[in-house]
Amino acid sequence: MVRRRVVILGGGFGGLEAARHLKKADVDVTLVDRHNHLLFQPLIYQVAAGALSSGQVAAPIRHLLKRQANATVLMATVTDVDVAGRQVGLDSGETLDYDSLIVACGGETSYFGHEEWRGAACGLKTLRDAVDLRERIFGAFEEAERTSDSAVRDQCLTFVVVGGGPTGVEISGQLAILSRHTMKRDFRRIDPRAARVILLEAGGRVAAAFRPPTSANVARQLAELGVTVREHATVTDIDEHGVTLAVGDKTERIATRTVVWAAGVRAAPIAEVIARAVGADTDRAGRVKVNSDLTLPGCREISVIGDAARLTGPDDKPLPGLATVAIQQARHVANAIRDGQPGASTPFKYFDKGALAVIGRGRAVGELRGHRFSGLVAFLGYVMVHLFYLGGVGGRRITVAITAIGSLFGARESRVIETELASSKGPPSIAEARPNDHLT
C-alpha cells in the first residue's frame, strides 16, 4: 500500500510546523519553498538595521528537517496546482501527487497597485529585502559624509518609513537608535544625530492592532527616541528623490533617498490561484476565505494556514498575521492528517498568546487578552518569546539573543555594505601573468 502523500507549500513557521508535527505519522511529506531557509520574520528589521546578519535570522529548512526521514524538502517554485487531479506542478518539471495539500505560502509585500513604487520603496518581507535595505541605509550615511551639496546631504539623512504597523514601528525605532547612538561618533563631516526618521501612518494611530492607549504609548516612546511620527498622512507618490504626502487637503513633499515600505502585505499569489481553482473567495489582501476547519469549500484535502488564510475569530475580526496563529493552525491540520483524515473536520480555535512590539532600548509594549503592559515587563516578555522561537530556528538561541538584545540598545555587528562602488579609473589592465602567479 502506498503511503499517503502530504504536500506542504511554504517553509515558514506554519509549513515547517506542519511538517514537524507529521514526523511520526504514516505519511510522506514533501515541503516546497522558493527559499532554502526558514526566515525568522520578526527579526529581519534588525538585519536591515545592521544589527544581525542574515545567517542569524534564517536557517536552511532541510537542516531543520534533517532528522525527519519522512520529510523531503524541495527548493522550487510552484507553477500549477491541478485540484481535480491532486497534483502540484513545479518549475523543475516535476509533478507531486498529494492526498493532502497544506497551503502555507505566507504573504508578500503589496504596493497596493503602485508597482512603480517598488524600486524606490524597499519592502521588508524577505532576507533579500533586508539586505538591500541595509545597503541603502548605510549607503545613505556614506553619501551624506562625502557629498559637498547640502541639499543632497539632507536628503541622504532623511529616512521615511511608510506604515505604522509593528514592522514600521520597529524599523523606525532602530533607525533612530542607529543614528543617535550607534553611529554618533563615526563621522567627521556630518552629525548623524541630525538624521530625520519619519514614520508615516495613513490611519489615525500607529500600532493600530493594539488598543488606543497602547498606540499612544508607542507614539510617545518613538518620539522620545527621535522618530517623527505622523498620523493621518497618506502617501500619494514615491520616487527615488522623495515621498509625496496628502495631509488633509494639502500636499507635501519630503526629499529622501531611503523609503521603507512597511504598509502592505498580501497573500502570495499561489493562494489566489488555488482559491480560483476550487471556487473559494479571497479578501482584498488575497487571503483565502477558509472553512472554520481551515479546509477549502468542497475540498477537504486542501487546507490553507497562516498569512494566506482568512479566518475570523470570535470577535468577528480576522485572526492576526502572527507566527503563533500559523503554528497553531499547522498543528490543527497535521493532527487530523495524522489521524487518517485528508484535512481537519473540527473548527480551528485560536488560543490567544497576545501580541508584542518592541521599540528599542528597553522600550516595548504588549497586550494579552485585554491587558496592556509596557516598559521592562513587555521588553523582557519580548526577549523571552523571541528566545523561545529562535531556538526553533537553529539552536543558536543564546548567541542570537545576546546580539538581538544588544542591538536594542544600539550595538551593531553587521553594518556591512556588500556592494562596492564602481572600479577606479580606466579598465583593469590585462594581466600578463600566468596561472598560479599568486601574490603570495
Next chain:
Amino acid sequence: MVRRRVVILGGGFGGLEAARHLKKADVDVTLVDRHNHLLFQPLIYQVAAGALSSGQVAAPIRHLLKRQANATVLMATVTDVDVAGRQVGLDSGETLDYDSLIVACGGETSYFGHEEWRGAACGLKTLRDAVDLRERIFGAFEEAERTSDSAVRDQCLTFVVVGGGPTGVEISGQLAILSRHTMKRDFRRIDPRAARVILLEAGGRVAAAFRPPTSANVARQLAELGVTVREHATVTDIDEHGVTLAVGDKTERIATRTVVWAAGVRAAPIAEVIARAVGADTDRAGRVKVNSDLTLPGCREISVIGDAARLTGPDDKPLPGLATVAIQQARHVANAIRDGQPGASTPFKYFDKGALAVIGRGRAVGELRGHRFSGLVAFLGYVMVHLFYLGGVGGRRITVAITAIGSLFGARESRVIETELASSKGPPSIAEARPNDHLT
C-alpha cells in the same frame, strides 16, 4: 599653519594600520575605500562555505577609526591622481590635497586576460564574491536534489577549484567537509557525500609558497578529506557548463556548474595608474616596483604598501601577499610621516612571522623560517593567529573564533541562499486594499 595632510588609498590591513599608527601624529588623515568595511580576507572562504556570515568577517572602517579624531573615512572611488599637483580626485567630484600619499589599494581577482571566464568562475576576493559563491554552492545542492536528470545532478554535485594556493586549498577543504560531514543527512534523493571536489593546479604542487614536503603534506591531507587534487592541470576554458583542461598533450572536460577561481590576483588598477604617472615600473601582476623604503622613484611623498607593492626580500623573491607584510610596511611608512618626513627614507625590512594554511578538521600546515610544522600545532597556531587579528577587526573575537573553529569541524551557521526563485504562477494580483491594511 595648515597640518600636513595624509591620504591613504585603501582600507585593508595595510591602509587601516597606517591610519591607526598616525593617531598621535600632527597630521590630518583621510582614508578612501570603495567598500565601507575592512575585510578579514583570510576567512572569507568561510563565508562562501556557509560557515560565517558577512558581518563576522568585516567591520565598518569608520567604526574602527571612530575614536581617532584626526582620521576621516570616505567611501569613494578614486578617479584620478595628479602627482605633480599632489591631489587625488574622487568620483564624488571632490579633490583631496595631500602632502603624503599611501597607496594601500590591495589586489583583485585576475583572470589572466580571460575576462569571459568571470561570469562562470567565481572569484574569492571581496565579500560580494563570497556571498555570490555561497549562493552558487548551496544552489547547486538544491538543484541536484530537485532534478530528475542524472547528468544535471552529477554536474551540480561537481565542484572545481582552480588554483592550489592557500585560498584554493582552504575552500576545497571546506567544500569536502560541507558535503561529507555538515550536510550528509540533509537530503533525501541525493547523497551529498557523492559530491566531487576537484582542485586544479597548473604547477607541479599545491601550496607552492611552502616547501615541497609541506606541499606534499597538504595534498595528502586534502585527499584524506575527499578532495581530488590534480597537479599539472592547466585550465584552457571555462563556461557555465564546465571546465576544459590541458593535461600533458591531452584535453579533458569536467562538467560542473560551480567553479571557484582562486588562481590569480593582481594589484588594483589604480596602482598602475599611479605607477605610470611617476614613471615607476610594474610587474606582471600589476604590482608597483617600489624603492627599498617603499617610496616611488623620484617621488618620496608617495608610498606603496601591501599587495600593490613589489619589493624583493633578502632571498630575491618578492615579499608574500600577507597581512603581516602590509601591516609592517604601514608602520614603517607611518613612523616616517609621524617624524615629519613625506615618506620613509630607510629600507623596509620584513620580519618573517611565517605562513600558515588550514585544511580543516584539525588539519593545518605552517612554516616559520625554514621550520615546518603540521597537525595540531599548526592548527592551534592558525587559531591563535586568527584570534589575534580578528580582535583588530571588531572586538567580537571570541564569538567569531568559536564559530570559525567550529566550522573547521563542519559546523555551519550561515547556509542561507538570499536570492529566491522566481515567483509562482501568474502575475501577482493587484491588491485592492488600502494602505495600512496589514495582515496583522
